[in-house]
Amino acid sequence: MFDLIIRRARFIDGSLNDVAVANGKIAALGEIKEQAAHEYDLAGRFYLSAGWIDSHVHCYPKSPIYHDEADCIGVATGVTTVVDAGSTGADDIDDFYQLTRSASTRVYALLNIARTGIVTQNELADMTQIDRVGIRDAVQRLPGFIIGIKARISSSVVGANGIRPLALAKTIQQENGGLPLMVHIGNNPPDLDEIADLLTSGDIITHCYNGKPNRILTPAGELRASVHRALQRDVRLDVGHGTASFSFEVARAAIAQGILPHTISSDIYCRNRLNGPVRSLAHVMSKFFSVGMTLPQIIDCVTVNAAQGLRLAQKGRLAVGFDADFTIFDLQHQSCSFIDSEGVTASGEKQLLPLAAVVAGRWFVTEEGKKQHVFDL
Numbered sequence: 020m021f022d023l024i025i026r027r028a029r030f031i032d033g034s035l036n037d038v039a040v041a042n043g044k045i046a047a048l049g050e051i052k053e054q055a056a057h058e059y060d061l062a063g064r065f066y067l068s069a070g071w072i073d074s075h076v077h078c079y080p081k082s083p084i085y086h087d088e089a090d091c092i093g094v095a096t097g098v099t100t101v102v103d104a105g106s107t108g109a110d111d112i113d114d115f116y117q118l119t120r121s122a123s124t125r126v127y128a129l130l131n132i133a134r135t136g137i138v139t140q141n142e143l144a145d146m147t148q149i150d151r152v153g154i155r156d157a158v159q160r161l162p163g164f165i166i167g168i169k170a171r172i173s174s175s176v177v178g179a180n181g182i183r184p185l186a187l188a189k190t191i192q193q194e195n196g197g198l199p200l201m202v203h204i205g206n207n208p209p210d211l212d213e214i215a216d217l218l219t220s221g222d223i224i225t226h227c228y229n230g231k232p233n234r235i236l237t238p239a240g241e242l243r244a245s246v247h248r249a250l251q252r253d254v255r256l257d258v259g260h261g262t263a264s265f266s267f268e269v270a271r272a273a274i275a276q277g278i279l280p281h282t283i284s285s286d287i288y289c290r291n292r293l294n295g296p297v298r299s300l301a302h303v304m305s306k307f308f309s310v311g312m313t314l315p316q317i318i319d320c321v322t323v324n325a326a327q328g329l330r331l332a333q334k335g336r337l338a339v340g341f342d343a344d345f346t347i348f349d350l351q352h353q354s355c356s357f358i359d360s361e362g363v364t365a366s367g368e369k370q371l372l373p374l375a376a377v378v379a380g381r382w383f384v385t386e387e388g389k390k391q392h393v394f395d396l
């Protein structure tokens with residue numbers, strides 16, 4: 020017996036399928052003859068994908084600078100899973116864990132290698148902030164919550180320490196079973212070449228299309244040789260749009276050369292959600308139509324690719340046995356205008372509108388879905 024059946028959902032390949040859920044997992048797919056206690060017929064009107072995963076957010080409610088509520092950036096906008104990228108370190112990670120257990124959105128954390136997390140902008144300017152024992156203990160205390168580590172490696176964060184915090188982050192990664200490492204890039208020093216040369220398979224560069232001088236492209240617009248070598252070693256690119264880290268010019272030039280992101284993430288928090296230029300993960304995803312990506316490519320970046328990069332083995336795919344996390348959305352064809360972190364605008368013709376999020380079989384209508392009254396049963 021199934022708990023829920025969603026009928027005639029449009030998959031990204033255009034096909035119509037029924038999806039059945041039992042005990043929070045996908046129990047059947049295709050044409051389903053059986054019935055369930057709860058059913059909803061999408062009648063082919065809307066898309067359904069695996070639940071969207073935002074690989075880089077900030078949702079520690081007590082953070083003094085980058086705070087938000089998990090559900091405001093999660094199920095309210097069609098995102099079923101959020102990964103907080105280093106808002107907290109070993110000092111506050113337990114508090115963060117407790118505060119997010121009541122959220123409907125799935126919340127995971129990349130532990131900041133600085134024990135304070137992001138309390139000020141320069142958490143790695145003092146090397147004594149990096150407490151290896153504290154990190155190891157935290158990772159062992161919260162293994163299902165801490166899914167990786169985060170190091171912000173740009174001049175304002177590391178001060179005079181240059182590349183040293185990243186070298187230590189690589190050691191810490193090894194000491195903790197080779198967890199995924201996400202590295203924020205920005206202004207130099209250290210130079211991006213120094214950073215890229217230290218990264219190995221599975222490491223994630225976030226803010227990959229930032230428009231600062233220390234960007235992934237050379238002044239001539241070609242991919243830096245160091246980043247090219249890193250990509251050949253299976254280093255991953257994450258968008259991490261944020262307030263100051265996404266340039267249409269860089270994204271367009273990189274994507275034209277085949278340098279696609281592995282993951283599209285928002286780097287969202289309260290202020291850039293309300294005031295822009297981030298707004299929501301869907302809004303960030305929609306910008307990628309304007310820089311040369313297709314719907315399947317964009318959806319892969321927030322589903323299968325995100326799950327793979329962060330090793331969320333039960334997520335990211337529509338397959339029997341996987342978590343019953345879905346995003347139901349519309350693709351609206353209409354002229355729209357977007358703005359990047361550099362204040363540059365781009366026009367688009369398509370916009371993703373998330374209407375509902377389903378987390379382990381539980382249905383949440385988004386703000387947009389409520390406005391459109393499409394799921395008033």
Ligand code: ZN
Binds near residue numbers: 203204226259
């Ligand atoms: Zn960052």
Ligand code: ZN
Binds near residue numbers: 075104259261286
């Ligand atoms: Zn961030």
